Amino acid sequence: MSNPKGKLIAIGGSEDKGTNLETGEFHRNNLNFFELGILRRVVEEAGGFAARMEIVTTASTIPYEVGENYINAFGKIGCTNIGVMHIRNRQDTQNREFLERIRLCDAVMFTGGNQLRLSVTDGGTEFLSILKKRYQEGNIVIAGTSAGAMAMSQTMIYEGNATRAHLKGEVKMTTGLGFINSVIIDSHFEKRGRFGRLAQAVATNPSAIGIGLGEDTGMLIKEGNKMEAIGSGLVVIIDGHDIMHSNIADIPDGNPVSIENMKVHFCEKGNGYLLKERKFLPEVSEGAVIKKQVKVD
Numbered sequence: 001m002s003n004p005k006g007k008l009i010a011i012g013g014s015e016d017k018g019t020n021l022e023t024g025e026f027h028r029n030n031l032n033f034f035e036l037g038i039l040r041r042v043v044e045e046a047g048g049f050a051a052r053m054e055i056v057t058t059a060s061t062i063p064y065e066v067g068e069n070y071i072n073a074f075g076k077i078g079c080t081n082i083g084v085m086h087i088r089n090r091q092d093t094q095n096r097e098f099l100e101r102i103r104l105c106d107a108v109m110f111t112g113g114n115q116l117r118l119s120v121t122d123g124g125t126e127f128l129s130i131l132k133k134r135y136q137e138g139n140i141v142i143a144g145t146s147a148g149a150m151a152m153s154q155t156m157i158y159e160g161n162a163t164r165a166h167l168k169g170e171v172k173m174t175t176g177l178g179f180i181n182s183v184i185i186d187s188h189f190e191k192r193g194r195f196g197r198l199a200q201a202v203a204t205n206p207s208a209i210g211i212g213l214g215e216d217t218g219m220l221i222k223e224g225n226k227m228e229a230i231g232s233g234l235v236v237i238i239d240g241h242d243i244m245h246s247n248i249a250d251i252p253d254g255n256p257v258s259i260e261n262m263k264v265h266f267c268e269k270g271n272g273y274l275l276k277e278r279k280f281l282p283e284v285s286e287g288a289v290i291k292k293q294v295k296v297d
Contacts, residue, residue: 003223006135006142007045008179010221011038012187012213012233013112013146038218038231043079045220046107046141054105055084058121059113059147063088066111093127102130107141110148112187116158118151119176128177135179142179146187149218154181155208157201165196169253173201180224182275183209189236190214202240203248203259209275210238219267225275228284229267237265237273237280 043051055070057063067084074082083105085098092098102108108131110118122128134140144152156176164170173184184205186198189212202210211219214233221227229235245260265280267273272284 002136003225004136004179005138005223006140008135008152008221009038009042009045009141009143009218009230010149010152010185010187010211010213011143011145011218011231012149012189012215012235014216038216039073040077041218041220041230042107042109042141042143043074043077047139049078050081051079051106052104053079053082053107053109054101055082056087056108056110056148057084057113058087058110059115059118059151060111061113063111066113070109070111087121087127090121090125093122093125099127099130102127103134105140107143110142110144110151112146112148115147115151115156115176116174118147119156119158119174122177123175131177132179149187149213150185151176152179153183153185153208154178155184155201155205157184157186157197160194160197160200162193162197165194165200166256167254168200168248168251168257171197171200171204173204180221182207182224183211185211185213187213188215190234195236198236198238199259199262200248200257202238202262203243203246203257206240206243206246208240209273209278210236210240212236212238217269221275226284227273227275229269229271231269235267235271237267239263239265239278241278 055067057067060066063086071082135142150156153176156174158174159172160170184201186194198210198212213235217231217233219227219235220230240262242261247258272281
C-alpha cells in the first residue's frame, strides 16, 4: 500500500481542554492552548482559515459543551467554518448528512473523553471507511486530542492504572480506529505518569513505536512515517524493536515486567522521527506559517 496522502495530528490534551472539560470544569481565561499554536497548526495543515473543520464529540460525556468550546477555540484563531457532529451511537454514524460532510471537509477533530467509545461506536462503519479512504487518497487532516489521539492507531490502550503499569496484565489494549498501524499512542503522558503503561504496551507489541504525548503537545504525522513534535511540551518515543530480553510472555498476570534494551527518545518542538527507519531527527521544517495575529482577551 502506498503512503497515505493525508495527515494525522495526535495531541496529548491540555489542562483547559482535556482533563478539566471532561469533569465539566471550564477555565476559559486559560488560553495557553491557543497561544502555543497547536490548533493553529491544525488549521494551517488543513489549508488555512477558510478550511472546513468538523468536530466529532463521540468520546466525550459532555459533547455539547465540548463542541461549543472548540467552535470558540478555533474562532479565536480566525477559523469560523466549523461543524460539530454529536455522534453518540452506531446509528448516528449512518446519518447521511454526517457522511456527506466528512466527504467534503478539510479536517476532522476527534475530541477527548473515552477512547473506547470511539472504537466501539465507529469501528467497522461506513463513517470510518470514508475517513480512512480520504486519509489514504486525499489531503485531509485527521486530528485528535487525548482519547481522540489514542484511538488513531490500530492498537489502542483503553485502560491501565499508571501506578500498576509495571505489572503484567494491568494495561488493557484493543483495536483502535486504525488510521496508522505502526504506533501506539498515549496521552497526558507526563502529568499522569504513563511511561510504564506505554512501555508495557510496546513490550507486548514490539513492532510498534510508542508515542507518549504530554499536555499542550502533539505529533504531526505525514505520509504515515514522517513525524514532527509540535506544541510546548515533551513527546516520548519508545522503540521496542531491539529488545533483547523480555519476561512478559512467561510470567503470570500481576508479576513485574522485565525488559532489556528498550530505546527511548525525548522530542521537543521541532524534533522529528521517522517511523519506518526508526530514526530520531533533531530538526524538522515546520513549513509555511499562517501570518495572522492571534488576539486573546
